[in-house]
Amino acid sequence: MSDSSLRLVWIYPDLLSTYGDRGNALVVERRARQRGLNVQRVDVRSDQPVPTSGDIYLIGGGEDRPQRLAAERLRQDSGLPRAVDNGAIVFSVCAGYQILGHEFINDLGQREPGLGLLDVWSTRGEGARNVGDVLAEPDQRLALPTLTGFENHQGVTHLGQGVAPLAHVTAGGGNGDGTGTEGAWRDTVFGTYLHGPVMARNPAVADLLIKLALDVNALPPADTTWYDALRTERIASTSRQPA
C-alpha cells in the first residue's frame, strides 16, 4: 500500500450485514481517517468480483441462508484467498468467521465447504443458542485490552493446529467447543463471534488492523472518550451477569 492511503474492502453487505456489521467498516474508516489516512472503502456486492488489491477485508454476520449463498459465491471467486496470499488483513465475524474455516453446517443441515483460510471447522451446537454479552481476554501477543461484544449463534467452532484462539471468554460462550476459547487467528486473518459491533466496543481491534496494514507498531493517538465510557459500562454490567 502507499504511505497515506488504505483500501478497505467490505465483502457482501447484501448477504452478510445483519447485525450492524456496517459498524465495523465505519469504525475502521473513521479511525484511519483520524490518523490522516486517505481511506478508500469498497463495498463488494455478492454479484461482483472480490478485488485482490485491498489492505483490509471485512466480512460480517448473516442469517443461515445468506451464509450459504455467500460461501457458494466466495468459493467461485478467488479474490479473497489471493489477497490473503499477498498479505492482506481479513477480519471476519460470526457467519463470516465460519465461512473462512474449512466447513460449517448450512441452512439445509448439510456440511458446507468454506474457504479454508482459517484452520477451523464449525458444527451446530446441541444446546441452547449462545445469545448475550461476552467478555474475553485476548491472546497476549496481540496486545489488546479485554474484548467486549454480543454473541448470537448456534454454531460451535473447533480450532485446528494452524490457528490460535483470539481470546478466552470470562463471560459468554465464544467458540462454544468446551475449551473457553473465543475466535481464532493466524498471521493476518482473524475470526470472532463478537457483534456489538466488535470495533465499536473495541476500537483497539480497529487500530490493530490499521497498524498491520501500515506495518507500524504504533499510530498517532485518536480520541477514545466515548468508546472508553461504553467499554467501562459494558464490562461492568456483563461482569455482574452470571456467565
Added chain:
Amino acid sequence: MPGTGSEAAATGARDSSLPARSKLAVTAGKVAAAASRSVGRGSGSVIGGKVALRLDPDLLARLADHLDVVLVSATNGKTTTTRLIAEALRAAGPVVSNALGANMPAGITSALAGGSDARYGVIEVDEKYLANVARDTHPKAIALLNLSRDQLDRAAETRMLAEKWREGLQGTDAVIIANADDPLVTWAASSCQRVVWVAAGQAWKEDAWSCPSCGGVMQRPGDDWYCQECGFRRPQPHWALQGGHVIDPNGAAWPIHLQLPGRANLANATSSAAVAAVFGVPPQTALERMQSVTAVAGRYDVVNYQGRDVRLLLAKNPAGWLETFSLIDGPPAPVILSVNALDADGTDTSWLWDVDYERLHGHPVFVMGQRRLDLAVRLEVAGLQFHVVETLEEAVRMAPPGRIEAIANYTAFQQLRKAVAGS
C-alpha cells in the same frame, strides 16, 4: 372493556348466541382484567385474554365468527394502520379493534370480547402469530405492510417470517392487501389466490437484496425490483401512493389529508384505503375518516413539557428510524434520542449501526436512555455533535428554542410518555 375502551353489554346480540362455556370465559376474562387494572397493572387486556382462552380455547374463533375480520401485520406501522382502517370501516358499521396494540392471541381475544355489538373486527397481529390468528378468525382481508429486521437476538430471522406467512396464508379465502414494493411481503403473499397489490413504497431496502424465492441477487432500478435469476419480480400494483395521493384501481387520484406526519403514514393510509374498498367503503370516504386520527398510542403526540413542545416519536428498528428521520423538522430543530435494550427492545444494540444517524447533521442532538453510551459511540463515528444526558428534563432544559423531536425505541418511548405525563 379490556383493551378497547368501548362499552359492551353482556346481553349484546353476539353474546346471547355464544355457548355457555364461551360466555363464562368472556366474563372470567373481564373479571381478571378488572382485577389486574385495579392493582395498577395496565389495561389488563392480556391477562384477561389469557384467562378467557384457558377456559375456552376456541373463544377467539367464536368471537370472530360474528365479525367481518381484517388482520393487519407488518414490522412497522401495524398499530397506526389498524387505527386508520378501523376509522375507515366505521363508515360502514360498528368496529371492534385492539387499538392499544395488544397484538398476540390473548390481547386480541380480550379486545374482541369487548365489542359485542360490532360488525367489523380490525385486528393488529404480531408477525409471528399471523398464520395462527388467520386460521382462528377466518378474516375477510389481511393487510401485509412490510417486513424488515427487528430484534434479531430473540425474533425469527426476517426471511423466515416471510416464509411462515407464505406457508400459513396459502389457501386462505381472505383478500390479501400486500405491499408490492416490499419483495419479502410480495413473496409471502404471492402464493395466495386473491391479492390486491399496493405500491406503498419502502424506504428501507437492506433486508431484500437477495431474492426470497431463489437467493439470486436482486436488481432494484428506481422503484422497480426483480430477480435476474428466477424472474421473481414486482407485481403490477392495483393501488398506489403517488405524491400525497392515493391512486385507486380506476386511476382516480384521491388526496390524503392526515394529521399524522411522514411518508410511512401516507403509505399506511394507501393500504388502509385499499382494505376499506374490500368492504365497500369508497376511497374518498375512507380517507376523510382517517383524517380524524391524531396520536396513536401516544405516537406522534406533541406534548407540553417544562414549557416546551416535545413531539414523541417511536422508532424500534432501522427501517422505523429511517422513516422517522424523514418526517422530523429540519435543522436547527433539537432532537432527543433515547435507546434502551431491555428484553422488549431486544438486548443487542448492534442495529444502531444500521441506522443512518449521519442524517441528523445540523441538529442539536441529546442522547439518553439505558444505552446512551452505545448511541454516543455511534454518533461520534457519524461525526455528529451531541450531548449525553441523564434525564428528559435535563435534555429539554439544554435544548435550544424550537419544537423538540424526541425519538425513542420501545421501552424508552414508554418511559418518555411517563416522564411527560408526570410533569
